[in-house]
Structure formats: C-alpha cells, structure tokens
Amino acid sequence: MTGLVSIKGLTRVFDVSKPWLNRMIERLPKRMLTAVSDVSFDIPAKTTYALVGESGSGKSTIGKMVVGLLRPTEGNVEIDGIDLVTETDPAIIDRIRTDIQMIFQDPFASLNPRWRVRDIITEPVSARGGNIDGLAEKLLVQVGLAEEDAGKYPHQFSGGQRQRLCVARALASEPKLIVCDEPTSALDVSVQAQVLNLMSDLKEDHGLTYLFISHDLTVVRHMADTIGVLYLGRLVEEASPTSLFNEPAHPYTAMLIDAAPRLDAFGREVEPPEGEIPDPTDPPSGCAFHPRCPLATDICKAERPKLTPHGAGRVACHHAGQVRLKGAA
Amino acid sequence: MSDLPDAARQGPKPTGRLEEAEVVAPSRWKTIWDADISYSFRQSPVAMGAAFVTLVMVLAAVFAPLVATTNPFDPSSLNLMNGFSAPGVPNAFTGETFFLGTDDQGRDVWSTILYGLRISLFVGAMAVAFAMILGITLGLLAGYLGGWTETIIMRVADVQLTFPSILVALLIFGVARGVIPIEYRDQMAIWVLIIAIGLSDWVQFARVVRGATLVEKNKEYVQAARLIGRKPGAIMLRHILPNVLSPVLVIATISLALAIIAEATLSFLGVGAPPTQPSLGTLIRIGQDFLFSGEWWILFFPACTLLALALSVNLLGDWLRDALNPRLR
Amino acid sequence: MTTPVLELKNLTVDIPTRFGTLRPVDDVSWSIDAGEILGVVGESGAGKSMTGNAVIGLLDSPAHISGGQVLLEGERIDRLKLSDMRRIRGKRIGMVFQDPLTSLNPLLTIGEQLSETILRHLDVSNAEADARAIRGLDEVGIPSAKNRMGAYPHEFSGGMRQRVVIALALCAEPTLLIADEPTTALDVSVQAQITALLKRLCRERGMAAMLVTHDMGVIAETADRVAVMYAGRLAEIGPVSQIVGQPRHPYTDGLMASTPAASAGQARLRQIPGAMPRLGKLPDGCAFHPRCPFVQDKCRHDPGPKVGIADDRAACWFPLDAQEDVA
Numbered sequence: 015m016t017g018l019v020s021i022k023g024l025t026r027v028f029d030v031s032k033p034w035l036n037r038m039i040e041r042l043p044k045r046m047l048t049a050v051s052d053v054s055f056d057i058p059a060k061t062t063y064a065l066v067g068e069s070g071s072g073k074s075t076i077g078k079m080v081v082g083l084l085r086p087t088e089g090n091v092e093i094d095g096i097d098l099v100t101e102t103d104p105a106i107i108d109r110i111r112t113d114i115q116m117i118f119q120d121p122f123a124s125l126n127p128r129w130r131v132r133d134i135i136t137e138p139v140s141a142r143g144g145n146i147d148g149l150a151e152k153l154l155v156q157v158g159l160a161e162e163d164a165g166k167y168p169h170q171f172s173g174g175q176r177q178r179l180c181v182a183r184a185l186a187s188e189p190k191l192i193v194c195d196e197p198t199s200a201l202d203v204s205v206q207a208q209v210l211n212l213m214s215d216l217k218e219d220h221g222l223t224y225l226f227i228s229h230d231l232t233v234v235r236h237m238a239d240t241i242g243v244l245y246l247g248r249l250v251e252e253a254s255p256t257s258l259f260n261e262p263a264h265p266y267t268a269m270l271i272d273a274a275p276r277l278d279a280f281g282r283e284v285e286p287p288e289g290e291i292p293d294p295t296d297p298p299s300g301c302a303f304h305p306r307c308p309l310a311t312d313i314c315k316a317e318r319p320k321l322t323p324h325g326a327g328r329v330a331c332h333h334a335g336q337v338r339l340k341g342a343a
Numbered sequence: 344m345s346d347l348p349d350a351a352r353q354g355p356k357p358t359g360r361l362e363e364a365e366v367v368a369p370s371r372w373k374t375i376w377d378a379d380i381s382y383s384f385r386q387s388p389v390a391m392g393a394a395f396v397t398l399v400m401v402l403a404a405v406f407a408p409l410v411a412t413t414n415p416f417d418p419s420s421l422n423l424m425n426g427f428s429a430p431g432v433p434n435a436f437t438g439e440t441f442f443l444g445t446d447d448q449g450r451d452v453w454s455t456i457l458y459g460l461r462i463s464l465f466v467g468a469m470a471v472a473f474a475m476i477l478g479i480t481l482g483l484l485a486g487y488l489g490g491w492t493e494t495i496i497m498r499v500a501d502v503q504l505t506f507p508s509i510l511v512a513l514l515i516f517g518v519a520r521g522v523i524p525i526e527y528r529d530q531m532a533i534w535v536l537i538i539a540i541g542l543s544d545w546v547q548f549a550r551v552v553r554g555a556t557l558v559e560k561n562k563e564y565v566q567a568a569r570l571i572g573r574k575p576g577a578i579m580l581r582h583i584l585p586n587v588l589s590p591v592l593v594i595a596t597i598s599l600a601l602a603i604i605a606e607a608t609l610s611f612l613g614v615g616a617p618p619t620q621p622s623l624g625t626l627i628r629i630g631q632d633f634l635f636s637g638e639w640w641i642l643f644f645p646a647c648t649l650l651a652l653a654l655s656v657n658l659l660g661d662w663l664r665d666a667l668n669p670r671l672r
Numbered sequence: 673m674t675t676p677v678l679e680l681k682n683l684t685v686d687i688p689t690r691f692g693t694l695r696p697v698d699d700v701s702w703s704i705d706a707g708e709i710l711g712v713v714g715e716s717g718a719g720k721s722m723t724g725n726a727v728i729g730l731l732d733s734p735a736h737i738s739g740g741q742v743l744l745e746g747e748r749i750d751r752l753k754l755s756d757m758r759r760i761r762g763k764r765i766g767m768v769f770q771d772p773l774t775s776l777n778p779l780l781t782i783g784e785q786l787s788e789t790i791l792r793h794l795d796v797s798n799a800e801a802d803a804r805a806i807r808g809l810d811e812v813g814i815p816s817a818k819n820r821m822g823a824y825p826h827e828f829s830g831g832m833r834q835r836v837v838i839a840l841a842l843c844a845e846p847t848l849l850i851a852d853e854p855t856t857a858l859d860v861s862v863q864a865q866i867t868a869l870l871k872r873l874c875r876e877r878g879m880a881a882m883l884v885t886h887d888m889g890v891i892a893e894t895a896d897r898v899a900v901m902y903a904g905r906l907a908e909i910g911p912v913s914q915i916v917g918q919p920r921h922p923y924t925d926g927l928m929a930s931t932p933a934a935s936a937g938q939a940r941l942r943q944i945p946g947a948m949p950r951l952g953k954l955p956d957g958c959a960f961h962p963r964c965p966f967v968q969d970k971c972r973h974d975p976g977p978k979v980g981i982a983d984d985r986a987a988c989w990f991p992l993d994a995q996e997d998v999a
C-alpha cells in the first residue's frame with residue numbers, strides 16, 4: 015500500500031565550503047555535507063508519522079523537502095502520487111500546494127509581526143483569491159481562541175496562543191497533510207499539552223495526516239502511529255511506538271530511550287551514553303553509529319547495514335534485535 | 344494525585360475561550376500615547392525641542408507666501424533703494440524698516456529665508472525620498488534574491504561608497520549640465536540637484552535593507568508564505584518590507600539633515616539652486632560677498648536658519664535611532 | 673543544625689516600570705544544604721532565572737532586590753558592594769548558563785580562561801594553576817585534557833563546551849553552583865551526560881547546587897528537593913519524590929500530569945487551561961486561581977499561605993493531600 019505521502023531515496027547534500035577565494039588561497043577542497051541520505055518511507059492517509067533524532071540528524075531538512083521548500087539532491091517526494099519537483103501542470107501544482115501545510119518551531123518568528131491575525135491566518139486562501147468571509151473567525155474558534163482575536167496583532171498573544179494561530183493558518187486551506195517541525199519545543203509542558211491535544215482533536219475532526227518532527231521521545235510516543243528514527247541523515251529504525259519503546263531493535267534507539275530523563279525514575283543511576291554525534295561532513299565508515307555503539311564489531315566499521323524489515327518495522331543494523339534497554343524494569 | 348474529579352483528570356477540551364486572551368482593546372489614541380516610542384519622546388526634552396523647531400520651519404516653509412512680508416522673487420515688489428538696510432534700522436532713503444535687514448538688491452532677508460527654506464526642504468525631502476525608493480528596492484532585491492543580483496548591487500554600492508557623496512553629486516551635476524540644453528538649465532536645476540543628491544545617498548539604505556532582509560527572509564513566517572506559493576515579489580513587498588522599515592526611518596531622518604547640507608554645499612559652490620530660485624545655500628553664497636564690507640546680516644540669518652534646521656533634524660534622527668534600538672533600552 | 677550553604681529569606685525582586693512596579697520574585701524563601709541539589713521548576717517567566725540572578729547579584733537594572741535576605745553560609749550577601757560580590761562570584765558561587773558560548777571568551781584558549789580564573793581566586797603559582805585546570809577538565813570528562821588546553825571554544829562541540837563551562841564554574845572550588853537551564857540547548861544523550869556529571873560532582877565535593885530547568889524529567893532524575901515557582905511566588909517545595917509522586921499544589925499536580933510521559937497510553941494529555949498571567953496583570957488572591965480546577969471563594973481573595981523555610985508545604989488554601997484526608 016502506498017500512502018498519501020511516499021518518499022523514495024530522498025537525499026540532500028549541502029555545499030558548506032568556504033568562499034571560493036578562501037578555498038583557492040588556502041588550497042582547501044570543497045566540503046559537502048550530506049544532511050539527508052537515501053531516506054524512504056510512506057505515510058498512509060490519516061496517520062501520524064513521527065521523525066525523531068538528535069540535533070543535526072536531518073529532520074527539518076526532510077520536512078522542508080516534503081513541503082517543497084527545499085529541492086532534493088536525489089530521490090523524490092510524491093504526494094497523492096504527484097512529485098512537485100517534476101510536475102509541470104500549474105493547476106496540479108496549485109492543488110497539491112493547498113493540500114500541504116507546515117507548522118514551525120518558533121511561535122514568535124512564524125507569524126508576521128506587522129500583520130493582523132485575520133490576514134495571517136487567511137493568507138493561504140486569500141493568496142489564491144479564495145473567499146475569506148468569516149473564515150478567520152471560524153478558524154479561531156476551531157483552535158480555541160475567540161472571534162474578536164482576528165483584529166489583534168501577534169505580539170498580543172502568548173507562546174501557546176501563537177502556536178494555535180499557526181495551527182489555524184495551517185488549517186485555512188483545508189490541507190490533507192500538515193508537516194509539524196518541533197511544534198511544541200518552544201512551549202512549556204502545560205501549554206504543550208494544550209497544543210498537542212488540539213492537534214489530536216483536529217486530526218480526528220478533519221482527517222489530517224501529520225508528519226511530526228520532534229526530538230522529544232515522550233511527545234513522539236504520545237502522538238505517533240509510526241516512528242522513524244534518524245541518525246546522521248539516515249533512517250536507522252522504523253516501528254510502531256509500542257514496539258519501538260518496548261523492544262527497540264537498533265542500539266541508537268535504545269540509547270535515546272535510556273538517555274531520556276524519566277519522571278518516574280528519581281535517583282535513577284544509569285551510565286550516560288558515550289560520545290556525541292560525529293561531524294556530518296566526515297561521517298564514520300560503515301555504520302555511522304559504530305563509534306558509540308556497545309554492540310559494534312568489525313563488520314559495522316566496514317559495511318553499512320541496509321534498512322531491512324524486522325518484525326513489523328524496519329531496522330538498519332548488523333546486530334538488530336540484540337539490544338537491551340538499561341533502564342528496563 | 345488519586346482523588347481528582349474526572350473533569351480535572353481529562354482537562355477541558357481546548358475549544359471555547361481562554362481567559363488569558365481577554366485583552367481589552369484600547370482606543371487608537373491611547374495605543375499611540377502608550378507606545379514605547381511616544382513615551383520615550385515625552386521623556387526627551389531634546390527630541391521635543393528638535394521636533395518643535397523642525398515643525399515650525401516646515402510650517403514656515405509651506406506657508407511662506409502667507410508669512411513673508413514680500414515675495415522676493417517678484418521683481419516688481421523690489422526697490423533697489425532699500426538695498427543694504429540693517430536689521431531693525433529704518434532705511435536711510437525710503438524709511439522702511441526690515442527686521443532682518445535687506446540684501447544688495449533690496450530684498451527682505453526674512454522673506455528670502457522663508458522662500459529659501461522652501462527650496463532647501465523640498466530638495467532635501469525629494470532627494471531622500473528618491474534615495475530611499477532606490478535603496479530599498481535594490482536592498483530588498485539583493486537580500487532576498489541573493490546570488491548574482493546581490494553581488495552586482497552590493498559591489499556597485501561598495502564602489503560608490505569609496506567616493507565622497509558630494510563628489511558623486513558634483514559628477515552627476517556636471518554630466519547633467521552637459522546633457523541638458525542651456526535654455527532648460529535653470530528650470531531643471533532643482534531636479535538635477537534632487538537626482539544628484541539622491542543618487543549619492545542610496546547606498547546606506549540599500550545596505551541596511553539588505554542586512555535586515557537577510558535576517559527576515561530566514562524567519563519562519565517568510566517560509567510559511569513561500570510554502571503557500573506566494574511569488575517573490577509579493578513576499579518582498581507585503582511580508583519583508585514592513586519589517587525592515589524601522590531602521591530605514593532612522594536613516595531617512597539623518598539623511599534628510601545631510602541632504603539639506605549637501606544641497607546647501609552644492610548651491611554654495613554655485614552648482615546648485617540657480618539665483619532665480621535661491622535656496623539657503625545660495626543665500627549664504629550671496630551673503631558671504633558682503634560679510635567683510637560690514638553687511639553681516641545677509642549671511643548671518645540664512646546661515647543660522649540652515650544650522651538650526653540641520654541640527655534639529657539630526658537630533659531627531661539620533662533620538663529615533665536610540666528609541667528604536669531595543670538594546671539601548 | 674548546620675548552616676545551609678544558601679538560604680533565601682523572603683527574597684523579593686522589584687522592577688519599577690512606567691506602568692507600575694513589577695514583582696518577578698515575590699517573597700521566596702528556601703535553603704540548600706551542602707551536597708544537595710535543589711531543582712527549580714516552573715513555566716517560562718515564573719521568575720526562576722531572576723531568583724538565580726538575584727543570588728549572584730547579576731540583576732539587570734532597573735531590577736533590584738527590594739526585600740528579604742540572601743545568606744551564603746550564614747553570611748548576608750545581598751547588600752555587598754560590587755567589588756566584594758565579584759570576589760564571591762566564581763570563588764564561592766559557580767555559575768552555568770544555558771548558552772555555553774556566551775560564558776566563554778572566544779578569543780582565549782580554554783586553558784587560558786581556566787588558569788586565569790584559578791589565579792584570580794586562589795593563591796597558587798602559575799604551574800599549579802595549569803595543573804588544576806587540567807585536573808578540572810579531566811574531572812568533567814574531557815578526553816586528553818592536557819592536549820585540549822590550547823584549543824579555542826569554537827573547536828568544541830556544544831556538549832563539550834558546556835563541560836568546559838562547568839569546569840570553569842568549578843575550578844575555584846565553590847560551595848554553591850547555580851545552573852540555569854544547563855542542558856536545555858543540548859541533545860538528550862549529552863543532557864544525560866551533563867546531569868550525571870553534576871550529580872557526581874555535588875556528591876563528591878559536598879557542593880550545593882541550584883538547578884533551574886523546565887524539564888520535569890531532568891528534575892526528577894537529578895534533584896534532591898524541588899521548588900516549584902508560579903508567577904514569581906513559590907508554589908510548593910519538597911523532596912523530589914513528594915513533588916513528582918504526590919504533589920499537593922494543584923499547579924504542581926497539573927504540571928506533572930501534563931507531561932506526555934505521565935499520561936502514557938491515554939488518548940489525551942491532561943492540560944492546565946489558560947496560561948500564566950503576565951506580571952502586571954496578576955489576579956487577586958492566589959495567582960493560580962483562574963486556572964485551578966479546585967478553585968474556591970477564598971482563593972479568589974486571599975493570597976495563598978506562604979511556604980515555610982524548613983518545612984515542605986504548598987502555598988495553597990486547599991492542598992491536595994488535605995482533601996484526601998477529608999475524603
């Protein structure tokens with residue numbers, strides 16, 4: 015079954031070389047950074063697919079390629095079977111564009127401070143010359159704000175309320191897919207709960223599909239139907255929340271779960287994980303995780319494991335399934 | 344944590360109003376009065392004084408025909424016999440009294456200052472407006488489009504910046520003189536002046552706008568607009584422009600003072616406003632011929648006016664820069 | 673009874689503005705003993721950083737301490753001259769902030785910054801200072817510390833930089849460490865490393881620490897006692913097991929319950945409605961009452977009872993455990 019979104023072999027390389035002149039003088043080679051490498055997954059309609067990973071693992075880059083803000087270096091993103099990069103019919107492009115929306119991390123930077131709320135949240139419709147009578151008021155009520163708020167400016171709202179405004183804007187064009195890039199990372203837990211609940215409710219009411227990007231495992235566990243774990247731009251494991259958290263198949267997933275602070279574990283004494291994410295411009299040979307991996311053997315240094323089916327999910331590890339959680343009670 | 348009522352455990356659905364959203368909308372006048380900028384204005388005697396002087400001068404210039412005792416450019420109203428009347432002293436031949444005195448041709452200095460102020464302010468304001476439009480446009484294009492557009496625009500700006508602006512103005516003025524036929528020269532002089540000063544002044548607008556655009560274009564509200572398929576022109580005009588205007592305002596005020604002085608300098612050098620439409624600079628040039636023969640007032644009063652105008656506009660600009668700079672508050 | 677390392681008595685901070693005086697820290701009292709980590713939690717704007725800055729005398733004007741006392745090992749430090757305060761900062765109180773880059777001088781090598789700090793505060797020779805600097809780096813887990821002394825801050829990763837900042841804060845062997853969101857900008861794996869490091873150092877050196885964060889998980893795993901702040905006031909203080917397991921203030925309860933981890937397996941998260949009021953617009957009575965599910969008339973008029981120093985109580989008229997007793 016292919017889903018609403020189908021991603022195949024997605025790769026993105028950034029040129030992070032110094033300026034041309036410096037390179038000539040200092041005789042440096044070009045430096046390429048592979049932010050996303052050969053990532054493939056499907057998102058069935060009306061489900062939530064979550065991407066987790068540490069900083070720099072390529073989560074946002076994938077999100078931007080899915081919505082069409084960035085061009086893939088290789089591979090493609092198909093939404094409803096249509097690839098925005100190669101599609102030439104403007105009518106189809108326009109239709110797909112209305113089907114995709116995005117919610118960003120920073121609730122302060124994602125609303126134009128000089129615009130009124132009404133103009134901000136109806137822009138996806140008004141930009142196409144659609145009818146916006148009463149639309150702002152309807153959307154505001156849907157996200158739990160008041161109709162009168164339409165005339166205000168963003169600075170009159172708190173962080174959580176701004177994020178609701180972002181949700182309202184995302185809903186305006188009645189999209190099918192919403193890409194959420196760390197939508198609650200900048201919010202306090204109590205406000206995060208409000209926004210996450212709102213997003214769950216709207217998913218039910220509008221039949222939405224989410225690509226949910228986060229570094230917070232507890233949030234992802236709560237929201238996702240399927241979780242993809244990224245390490246250094248590659249998908250290392252994909253599974254449902256239950257199986258991922260109970261029996262992680264990849265040692266990196268296990269490390270993340272162990273390292274995440276837990277509410278029910280005061281005074282927990284576990285050895286913290288070793289090492290840090292390596293330099294993405296010069297990734298380790300073989301499996302990129304091998305320098306930090308407790309299970310690493312010679313084959314891990316030499317050969318990169320392929321993402322292969324494992325149980326109901328997929329995993330890229332030579333020693334898949336041998337991991338144990340440290341904190342497991 | 345055990346005995347909670349069910350409602351508290353589940354939390355209300357986030358629809359309906361949040362208490363915190365209740366911000367009473369104050370009247371427009373109250374909003375303006377309470378704004379940080381008007382508060383800081385009220386706290387600064389220098390700014391208020393400068394604004395008062397500027398306002399008086401602008402009003403005097405606009406209503407010059409009403410405030411002036413004579414029209415100094417109407418030959419029929421001139422009486423050569425009135426020449427060289429000292430301020431406040433009755434003329435030896437006609438018995439008329441001029442409280443700022445008269446010049447060699449019997450023109451009332453007070454009236455010539457008013458009309459000169461008109462020309463100076465007009466040229467200054469138009470030159471700044473021209474520089475602003477040019478600078479903002481080029482700055483937006485360079486900042487938003489990047490690449491070759493940016494390289495070319497900013498290199499041209501760099502080159503121009505290495506010449507003193509008065510030299511640039513002189514150069515443009517010289518070229519214009521060569522191109523425009525002699526019979527139109529006096530008519531066109533003012534416009535040539537405006538373009539010369541404007542062209543020598545756009546660089547700082549372009550630089551500031553480009554810098555601010557580079558910051559704004561990476562903010563998420565711009566990405567949200569790109570996402571829904573807004574064209575670059577619309578994004579630049581409707582989204583970015585309103586957010587880069589406050590530094591432009593500061594520069595515009597300070598440039599106005601500089602443009603007025605530049606105009607006076609050009610006119611003083613004899614390449615600016617023609618004697619038939621004298622600006623403050625022209626008056627100063629005429630006046631200095633008589634300084635050493637004892638008729639000091641012909642130079643003194645126009646010079647004082649120019650000084651007061653340039654100084655108060657500059658002080659206003661300084662205050663505005665500090666008031667808009669959040670780091671100084 | 674031994675004197676606590678840090679004791680706040682009714683600490684109050686005021687910010688005069690043209691719309692009236694704001695009170696970001698209102699009558700806060702607590703103490704931290706040697707070897708103890710006090711976690712300070714609360715929503716953004718609750719006054720956590722303000723409290724920490726008040727202790728080390730780093731309030732930005734016009735904010736100032738307008739009442740109460742700060743006692744470091746029994747000695748008042750809130751009235752000290754700037755020069756005396758400078759001597760205490762770094763020597764007796766170490767500080768770690770959220771952004772490691774701002775705490776390090778980009779133009780000096782790690783070694784220079786460490787030795788300089790040691791020389792300023794301790795009476796030792798240059799060679800001894802260098803040796804101590806290397807030991808300090810070793811202690812915070814920087815591999816081959818000796819070779820890294822000549823490195824500049826930008827040559828380190830974020831997690832390594834935060835370790836250097838901790839080494840810098842600890843090099844003069846302070847008795848109190850104030851850590852303001854030391855792991856917020858870091859990844860979970862690095863965060864786990866840093867919190868483990870903090871715990872170990874406090875235990876080994878008998879150092880007291882005030883750990884400001886808004887991550888309940890970090891608090892649960894790291895702190896011995898927890899202070900919960902709301903709108904500048906102390907809502908509740910107590911041992912970590914109590915705060916996390918059996919909170920008595922409805923706000924603490926809501927805060928703990930709204931973490932996704934706490935409602936694992938449930939379709940909806942429990943949420944606290946609304947948001948924390950702005951400082952200028954605090955409601956009458958208990959500041960939390962408009963959001964409180966158990967609000968009663970008394971809460972609307974009378975500010976909550978104050979939390980004592982030694983005892984662990986909640987600033988609430990109807991704390992949750994009392995209700996259970998009634999039931």
Ligand SMILES: Nc1ncnc2c1ncn2[C@@H]1O[C@H](COP(=O)(O)OP(=O)(O)OP(=O)(O)O)[C@@H](O)[C@H]1O
Binds near residue numbers: 030049069074076
């Ligand atoms: N425009 C760009 N130019 C160069 N490098 C980039 C660019 N955008 C991203 N990168 C690099 O690509 C890698 C992945 O970045 P990305 O923003 O996707 O990470 P992320 O998983 O979203 O991390 P975070 O949790 O910090 O948001 C990083 O190493 C980043 O430095």
Ligand SMILES: Nc1ncnc2c1ncn2[C@@H]1O[C@H](COP(=O)(O)OP(=O)(O)OP(=O)(O)O)[C@@H](O)[C@H]1O
Binds near residue numbers: 687718721722734951
């Ligand atoms: N100069 C100032 N003028 C007015 N209010 C201020 C000023 N500085 C801080 N505040 C207010 O003081 C309160 C306390 O701020 P503080 O930085 O201590 O919060 P915090 O609990 O550390 O929050 P965060 O989690 O966001 O760091 C905030 O409500 C803030 O808005």
Ligand SMILES: [Mg+2]
Binds near residue numbers: 075
């Ligand atoms: Mg990201």
Ligand SMILES: [Mg+2]
Binds near residue numbers: 720721722852
């Ligand atoms: Mg803070």
